[in-house]
Amino acid sequence: xxxxxxxxxxxxxxxxxxxxxxxxxxxGFNGLFWYQQHAGEAPTFLSYNVLDGLxxxxxxxxxxxxxxxxxxxxxxxxxxxxSASYLCAVxxxxxxxxxxAGTKLIIKP
Amino acid sequence: xxxxxxxxxxxxxxxxxxxxxxxxxxxxxATTMFWYRQFxxxxxxxMATSNEGSKATYEQxxxxxxxxxxxxxxxxxxxxxxxxxxxxxxFYICSARQGAPDTGExxxxxxxxxxxx
Numbered sequence: 001x002x003x004x005x006x007x008x009x010x011x012x013x014x015x016x017x018x019x020x021x022x023x024x025x026x027x028g029f030n031g032l033f034w035y036q037q038h039a040g041e042a043p044t045f046l047s048y049n050v051l052d053g054l055x056x057x058x059x060x061x062x063x064x065x066x067x068x069x070x071x072x073x074x075x076x077x078x079x080x081x082x083s084a085s086y087l088c089a090v091x092x093x094x095x096x097x098x099x100x101a102g103t104k105l106i107i108k109p
Numbered sequence: 110x111x112x113x114x115x116x117x118x119x120x121x122x123x124x125x126x127x128x129x130x131x132x133x134x135x136x137x138x139a140t141t142m143f144w145y146r147q148f149x150x151x152x153x154x155x156m157a158t159s160n161e162g163s164k165a166t167y168e169q170x171x172x173x174x175x176x177x178x179x180x181x182x183x184x185x186x187x188x189x190x191x192x193x194x195x196x197x198x199x200f201y202i203c204s205a206r207q208g209a210p211d212t213g214e215x216x217x218x219x220x221x222x223x224x225x226x
């Protein structure tokens with residue numbers, strides 16, 4: 001079956017750095033997405049990786065290793081507004097999007 | 110980035126009535142739109158994939174007669190919850206893909222929170 005694993009919840013301190021991991025087992029691979037979702041709102045796009053390596057975009061970076069079926073989202077200089085759920089999603093060989101359950105990130109002052 | 114608008118944001122209805130939710134791509138043509146349902150503290154659950162001009166493809170376990178999806182144009186898809194019941198209360202979200210499946214990100218609507226009394 002197809003499966004995406006990410007931690008259920010993480011806690012970090014304002015100003016610090018946090019890494020949210022995502023591992024996947026899917027039927028083929030055509031890209032991995034990270035989305036941010038605040039409670040009661042729709043997800044917003046953060047990043048898209050299709051090749052191995054690190055993609056940096058401001059305070060957020062996303063890494064992909066296709067051979068390991070692994071990705072992480074790195075958030076630097078954490079702000080209180082970064083408290084949200086972070087969803088990892090993979091596009092399989094049929095271009096179907098498989099969603100992880102999301103990681104709830106709690107930022108403490 | 111591309112904009113997807115979803116309406117209404119909130120809707121309360123009586124049990125047994127039908128509710129229509131609209132999803133519009135405002136500045137691009139969306140050949141494919143997706144409808145999701147999300148329960149509290151859970152991830153998105155894909156309900157159906159909607160292709161313009163053809164019948165929607167429903168995920169296993171989703172009742173196609175209860176959740177009617179119409180994708181009449183390249184900028185509009187609608188989800189109608191027929192004969193709604195309290196267990197249909199949920200957060201419904203649409204998304205649209207701009208271009209071919211391998212072109213990248215999905216754009217999400219704002220979501221519609223349905224409460225059935």
